[in-house]
Amino acid sequence: MLEISGAPPSRNEMMNDETRVWIAAADIGATHVRSAVFTGDFEGGSGREIQCMIYRKEALCRDGADGMVVTEQVIRMIQDVCDEAGCQPDAIGISTAGPLSVGKHSIKSSPNMPYADIPLRAPLEMAFPCPVSILNDASAGAYYEYISGREEDGCRNLVYLTISSGIGCGVISGGHLIEGADGNAGEIGHICVDTAYDLPCGCGGRGHWEAYASGSGMPQFFRAWYERHGSELLTGETITAETLSAAARSAARDSDPDITAFFRDLAVINGRGLSTIIAAYAPERIVVGGPVATENPDIIFAPALRYIDSYLPMPEIVLGSADGMAPLRGAAVFAGEGLGDGEIPRILQTPFPKEP
Structure with missing residues (x-):
């Protein structure tokens, strides 16, 4: 697996680096919602490697009047990690339990969630002026496992x-x-x-x-x-x-x-x-x-x-890894595909930052 060599750049150095991109991601499960910010330099000699800078986890809100309470939770958690990182995201990746509605606009009648409909695409695109990609959580996990291993064994x-x-x-x-x-x-x-x-x-x-x-x-x-x-x-x-x-x-x-x-x-x-x-x-x-x-x-x-x-x-x-982060990582990688030169980014295999 990939590893980081040398000291990581400081926050100020990262913010002043015009080639650096910021990808926010959220993983919506029946029990928890996870959010994270990934960043990396997509130009020069660093390749397309990105690493997690901020990570948070909360219990899924299950006592709201309707599914918008989860939508608002996801938006807040993404905004919180971006604020803490001091960045605006260049792309957002969402990994979520399904099933998804036509056009992947919302979570529709999930058997393990207490809401008939949880809107995603329109509220996220209104809250953040950047591309939003949405994947089923298992698809996001598969995508990460494929990307992270394809160069090793094909x-x-x-x-x-x-x-x-x-x-x-x-x-x-x-x-x-x-x-x-x-x-x-x-x-x-x-x-x-x-x-x-x-x-x-x-x-x-x-x-x-x-x-x-x-x-x-x-x-x-x-x-x-x-x-x-x-x-x-x-x-x-x-x-x-x-x-x-x-x-x-x-x-x-x-x-x-x-x-x-x-x-x-x-x-x-x-x-x-x-x-x-x-x-x-x-x-x-x-x-x-x-x-x-x-x-x-x-x-x-x-x-x-x-x-x-x-x-x-x-x-x-x-x-798989017991840290359970493959879907979150996969959502970030998938969202990062459209950035830079079109080469698919890779998430560095470093431990996620600890929750506060």
């Missing part, structure tokens, strides 16, 4: 799978990002993986992968599974993906057959989802991101690999 067929509050994937095929109509390709969380339990999904369908294995769906699957197989439900705390993963680690020590059996069946579900990705997209590599997977590699990630059908050649399947 992989041109890649899927970025995120397992978090929801489940989705971004697809790079032949070196091109596959967005589909209105940026909504890759909603892999809404494939059917089960009919035995036929669990309801937040989108209104049944049996979908997201209804079983996402951060929001895993507790539902656990309760349904225990009604059929378990001796007694976990008590004493709220059942979440986190508490279930903790129980799985305890089960490994205490030989709890029920929890062990539940996570084996969850691994089967995840194996079906991964098998579908392989059959649908024939990738060379699958990068698995999202906190449900990256924070529980021994509980969620590794067991699923044992239940993949090998109809097509098995791709390389790797765990």
Whole structure:
């Protein structure tokens, strides 16, 4: 990966550098909103390398009258990081959970957000006099993983799978990002993986992968599974993906057959989802991101690999970075494409600045 050599320029030096560009980005998830400012010198000998200068994270506002409360939160967070950096953005990149409306103007009826419509494009273009690009968050993650690795190994067929509050994937095929109509390709969380339990999904369908294995769906699957197989439900705390993963680690020590059996069946579900990705997209590599997977590699990630059908050649399947920043980085890279000489910028692999 790329690294910085030498001392970074001072803030005054950066502000006086006419070749330096500033890209603001925001990542809108069902749980958190992240914002950041990236900057770099796009001319001379530095190449097209940009690095993160300011980074902030907040809980998604879920108690507003309508989706404009999230829109206003995103605009404020972008303005805050720009003010702190002392810059006006040359471009803005947005990574967001979907689905997106026609023309990618808003988030429309997201199964994991409490609003039917969250306007994005028009309010952002009114607030900031610069180009605004909008990507599905998994597509942004896929784009970053492709750009950051293509010079090392030449992989041109890649899927970025995120397992978090929801489940989705971004697809790079032949070196091109596959967005589909209105940026909504890759909603892999809404494939059917089960009919035995036929669990309801937040989108209104049944049996979908997201209804079983996402951060929001895993507790539902656990309760349904225990009604059929378990001796007694976990008590004493709220059942979440986190508490279930903790129980799985305890089960490994205490030989709890029920929890062990539940996570084996969850691994089967995840194996079906991964098998579908392989059959649908024939990738060379699958990068698995999202906190449900990256924070529980021994509980969620590794067991699923044992239940993949090998109809097509098995791709390389790797765990993404646990910092969860691939979609935010990808949104910034995508927004920076139209700046400078047209060469695609690269995000330097340096740690994100700490939150205050």
